[in-house]
Amino acid sequence: MADESQSNGSAQAGQAQQPQVRMQVLAQYIRDLSFENAVAQKGAPTGDVQPEISVQVSLDARKRGTEHQYEVISKFRVTSKNKGDGQTLFLAELDYGGVFHIEGVPEEQLHPFLMIECPRMLFPFVRRIISDLTRDGGFPPFNMEPVDFVALYRQELARRAEQQKTEQQAVADGSKSS
Structure with a gap:
């Protein structure tokens, strides 16, 4: 019995730490x-x-x-x-x-x-x-x-990452030719 109340107490403390x-x-x-x-x-x-x-x-x-x-x-x-x-x-x-x-x-x-x-x-x-x-x-x-908004979000992240990679490559290529 004492163990149960301690585990419940720690479970409640864990829930209190995470914001709702x-x-x-x-x-x-x-x-x-x-x-x-x-x-x-x-x-x-x-x-x-x-x-x-x-x-x-x-x-x-x-x-x-x-x-x-x-x-x-x-x-x-x-x-x-x-x-x-x-x-x-x-x-x-x-x-x-x-x-x-x-x-x-x-x-x-x-x-x-x-x-x-x-x-x-x-x-x-x-x-x-x-x-x-x-x-x-x-x-x-x-x-x-x-609509699968999770898939849509992932596609947008991938598109932005590709765009950033392309821009960085363009900057790198521009600095090499200078």
Whole structure:
């Protein structure tokens, strides 16, 4: 019995040392929204229409003036083209923002937290807006597949590392020719 209470005491002490992560969504908003129905503007495509949809996602985050507050913007670009002739059927662009209160995340883990967890919280709302937008624009509702924000974050880190390597190589090559 005495051993159990000591182990519980040390477990509680260990939990007290690690800060609790606290995340709260303070606000969500559409920063920018655009829908272009190319079919209505140019007329219906001739022949068989086989839509091919591509989705591009980019993210941005910044600290706000208030302590522990961050703004995260998810940018989605959804393009539908006809496979047959490559004509654009529609283009939807949505910049969707969220304001978050975040405490207890270690500084070295804050950037991935902002770029993965925050967009993950916003995604269901983005998906609904895009679905309603395409439906209201005269097309079948487009229900976006879930976005793997972890993979997206890793791709961005790899892209930045490659860009930095290329820039360093250019500087090194420039100093050799001088």
